[in-house]
Amino acid sequence: MPLRQIEIVIPKNREEACRDLLSNDSVVHYWQSSSKQSGFMLKVLVDSVDTEIFLDKAEQLFSKEEDYRLVMVSVDATLPRMEEKTTDEEKKINYPDKSADKPLQGIRVSREELYSDISDAVEFSRIYIALVVLSTIVAALGIIRDNTAVVIGAMVIAPLLGPNVGLALSITLADLKLGMKSLKTNMIGLAVAFFISVVMGYFLTVDVEVYQIASRTEVHLSDIALALASGAAGVLAYTVGMSTAVIGVMVAVALLPPLVVSGLLLGDMQFGLALFSAMLLFINVICVNLAGITTFILQGVRPRTWYDTQKAKKANKIALWLWATIIFILGGVIYFVL
Numbered sequence: 001m002p003l004r005q006i007e008i009v010i011p012k013n014r015e016e017a018c019r020d021l022l023s024n025d026s027v028v029h030y031w032q033s034s035s036k037q038s039g040f041m042l043k044v045l046v047d048s049v050d051t052e053i054f055l056d057k058a059e060q061l062f063s064k065e066e067d068y069r070l071v072m073v074s075v076d077a078t079l080p081r082m083e084e085k086t087t088d089e090e091k092k093i094n095y096p097d098k099s100a101d102k103p104l105q106g107i108r109v110s111r112e113e114l115y116s117d118i119s120d121a122v123e124f125s126r127i128y129i130a131l132v133v134l135s136t137i138v139a140a141l142g143i144i145r146d147n148t149a150v151v152i153g154a155m156v157i158a159p160l161l162g163p164n165v166g167l168a169l170s171i172t173l174a175d176l177k178l179g180m181k182s183l184k185t186n187m188i189g190l191a192v193a194f195f196i197s198v199v200m201g202y203f204l205t206v207d208v209e210v211y212q213i214a215s216r217t218e219v220h221l222s223d224i225a226l227a228l229a230s231g232a233a234g235v236l237a238y239t240v241g242m243s244t245a246v247i248g249v250m251v252a253v254a255l256l257p258p259l260v261v262s263g264l265l266l267g268d269m270q271f272g273l274a275l276f277s278a279m280l281l282f283i284n285v286i287c288v289n290l291a292g293i294t295t296f297i298l299q300g301v302r303p304r305t306w307y308d309t310q311k312a313k314k315a316n317k318i319a320l321w322l323w324a325t326i327i328f329i330l331g332g333v334i335y336f337v338l
Contacts (some may be wrong), residue, residue: 003082006054007256008042018040020061028044028046043076051110060107072113077214108299111304131159133196136154136196139154139158140204156252160255161234161252164186164251164255165238168293169292174312175309193259200264201266217265217276221334224283230287233251235291251288262281265277279330286326290324
């Protein structure tokens with residue numbers, strides 16, 4: 001049973017409210033202490049799949065308190081061992097929104113853990129730019145040499161998963177701040193990679209007959225399926241607490257190679273083929289975002305308050321209809337024209 005330890009500091013005069021918080025069935029075990037300096041401290045063990053329920057309740061009770069602070073950490077082990085919940089015990093959990101659909105909520109981390117992980121992944125920094133530069137150079141050389149192993153190696157270090165998953169989460173939660181940060185990081189990263197590719201294409205020999213280039217100057221319906229699967233896998237990696245290193249390769253494969261090929265061809269003055277590669281990149285970006293939003297929704301990721309939830313639903317509908325319409329149109333063009 002994966003556990004989380006949650007430490008809550010509140011003013012001593014709110015001790016009574018803690019009883020209401022501890023009555024929640026998501027609590028496995030708890031300790032409490034108090035002091036004149038720090039107020040009242042509560043330490044709680046919660047099953048990882050139930051942390052969102054507990055955190056929402058804590059926010060509802062204490063978010064307006066000036067001295068309120070909540071810290072959550074993962075628990076590697078505990079003795080005596082905790083027994084797994086039975087099906088009947090799971091049904092007793094007091095979900096705050098009984099009308100909401102939660103088909104996959106029980107297998108994901110909490111909203112706060114998810115938001116924290118993705119927020120860190122979309123930070124714009126010198127390390128991010130360095131990884132973009134290095135992965136672009138390695139990918140360009142691997143593509144020119146038609147070396148698949150080198151291209152895959154470039155995908156391992158390409159930091160493209162976080163910003164794209166961040167965009168999907170920002171739309172799912174209607175979080176403008178996260179959306180702008182993700183968009184900025186993503187756009188700068190793609191622009192840097194494209195610029196480097198154009199420069200390399202100008203100075204190096206670009207042979208359009210090699211497989212790594214030729215395969216990305218043609219757009220097929222299978223490319224849409226690949227990008228959709230990549231986006232869904234990337235979101236699942238974050239939401240279930242998996243390592244994103246391997247899954248990030250899938251998203252990078254969908255985005256970086258067509259971007260690099262487009263830049264190389266543009267640098268080599270082959271404008272028509274460069275346009276097809278750019279179209280493939282555009283399709284893949286939309287598909288990754290569409291799959292990400294859909295996966296977040298299916299897993300029950302939504303804002304805490306009713307008002308924010310309603311706002312997020314409108315944003316989700318607009319984004320899903322817009323992306324789906326574009327993909328449908330582009331899919332028709334690919335099938336009937338290209």
